[in-house]
Amino acid sequence: MALNMPGRQTVPGKIELPENVVVSRLDELANWCRKNSLWPMPFATACCGIELMATGAAKHDLARFGAEVFRFSPRQCDLMIVAGRVVMKMLPVLQRIWQQMHEPKWCISMGACASTGGVFDTYAVVQGIDRFIPVDMYVPGCPPRPEQLIQAIIDLQDKIQHEGTITGREFDTSQRQLRKRALVEADQLLVLDAARNPVAQRELSAAAHRT
Amino acid sequence: MPHEPPAVDDVLATVTARFGQLETSVFRGQTSLVVPAAQSFELLEHLKEQGFDLLVDVSCVDYLEYRGAKQRYGLVYLLTSTTTNQRLTVRVFVDDPVSAEEKWPTVRSVVPLWRAADWLEREVWDLFGISFAGHPDLRRLVMPEEFTAHPLRKDYPLQGRGERHNFPVITRDHS
Numbered sequence: 566m567a568l569n570m571p572g573r574q575t576v577p578g579k580i581e582l583p584e585n586v587v588v589s590r591l592d593e594l595a596n597w598c599r600k601n602s603l604w605p606m607p608f609a610t611a612c613c614g615i616e617l618m619a620t621g622a623a624k625h626d627l628a629r630f631g632a633e634v635f636r637f638s639p640r641q642c643d644l645m646i647v648a649g650r651v652v653m654k655m656l657p658v659l660q661r662i663w664q665q666m667h668e669p670k671w672c673i674s675m676g677a678c679a680s681t682g683g684v685f686d687t688y689a690v691v692q693g694i695d696r697f698i699p700v701d702m703y704v705p706g707c708p709p710r711p712e713q714l715i716q717a718i719i720d721l722q723d724k725i726q727h728e729g730t731i732t733g734r735e736f737d738t739s740q741r742q743l744r745k746r747a748l749v750e751a752d753q754l755l756v757l758d759a760a761r762n763p764v765a766q767r768e769l770s771a772a773a774h775r776t
Numbered sequence: 777m778p779h780e781p782p783a784v785d786d787v788l789a790t791v792t793a794r795f796g797q798l799e800t801s802v803f804r805g806q807t808s809l810v811v812p813a814a815q816s817f818e819l820l821e822h823l824k825e826q827g828f829d830l831l832v833d834v835s836c837v838d839y840l841e842y843r844g845a846k847q848r849y850g851l852v853y854l855l856t857s858t859t860t861n862q863r864l865t866v867r868v869f870v871d872d873p874v875s876a877e878e879k880w881p882t883v884r885s886v887v888p889l890w891r892a893a894d895w896l897e898r899e900v901w902d903l904f905g906i907s908f909a910g911h912p913d914l915r916r917l918v919m920p921e922e923f924t925a926h927p928l929r930k931d932y933p934l935q936g937r938g939e940r941h942n943f944p945v946i947t948r949d950h951s
């Protein structure tokens with residue numbers, strides 16, 4: 566046993582670790598693996614797709630964040646990046662592909678069009694994909710710069726680090742999904758945040774005070 | 777200098793000989809010809825025999841509430857002769873039908889003359905709701921199959937009639 570190595574001093578009540586040993590929870594480890602090996606599904610339907618390609622290409626190099634393995638089969642992906650406007654005729658396809666992806670999976674809505682319909686407020690264009698599929702991150706811009714998309718991926722990694730467990734059971738129950746759902750009510754989010762976040766706690770009590 | 781196609785006077789003479797005097801106009805050297813809907817197929821067939829072997833486009837304009845317009849829809853056939861390089865535009869004006877049995881304005885399909893008309897006429901049907909009698913496969917071309925309206929008509933609202941909301945919502949619970 567490393568801990569009982571001769572010559573190592575032990576303080577009662579504390580465990581001293583030998584060099585090159587890191588202690589973590591298995592959950593954290595699983596999340597760390599998940600967040601650093603995101604395989605994007607490029608659902609690039611319009612001009613934002615060009616920027617998505619630029620993000621993956623040499624100059625911006627998405628590989629630095631472990632998300633460079635673009636796969637064109639939804640079975641192999643865990644991050645859907647919807648880059649561009651989605652028309653009505655395309656929406657059933659989008660939903661189908663989303664359903665074909667395995668849990669755990671996340672979705673980034675890239676650009677004004679995917680998030681809100683953008684300037685295309687017409688009969689043929691879906692006014693925000695979050696009306697029909699869940700979205701984890703929204704990237705504003707028309708088109709967003711690659712840096713913005715990378716920021717979204719970093720933020721998503723942060724989110725992933727905080728939510729999963731090693732068994733992945735939370736990915737099938739609805740309650741734990743609440744935080745990930747699109748269009749969650751703002752005060753619901755505050756309640757969920759309050760446990761960890763002092764700012765949210767203050768806002769919540771202020772809101773209670775007002776009513 | 778804009779390129780102007782060769783004159784089509786010789787062809788117009790044969791048209792006048794067979795169909796009587798039709799309304800024509802010339803804009804920047806390009807001639808267009810207005811023909812009553814009942815005669816459109818015969819006229820286009822005649823023009824094909826006169827050497828207009830290429831159908832470039834079939835399109836449509838909705839003249840609803842347009843200043844001076846007498847009929848609502850104006851079909852546009854763009855023809856070209858690949859041997860003489862002559863060009864001719866044929867306009868066919870139609871109205872919404874008045875009788876209850878007929879739901880759509882109808883003209884005769886020109887697919888038997890030019891195969892190119894197949895998808896072009898399907899597009900006009902899809903977006904303007906003009907039916908082409910004798911078309912082999914008159915399905916929608918661009919809008920989804922279950923779509924019910926003809927969205928390029930001027931009385932169709934820009935944001936649609938709620939079609940873009942008619943989808944199931946997938947949440948985290950069922951995906």
Ligand code: SF4
Pocket residue numbers: 611612613614648649650675676677678679683706707708709
């Ligand atoms: S947000 Fe702008 S760049 Fe992106 S798809 Fe829409 S129009 Fe194109």
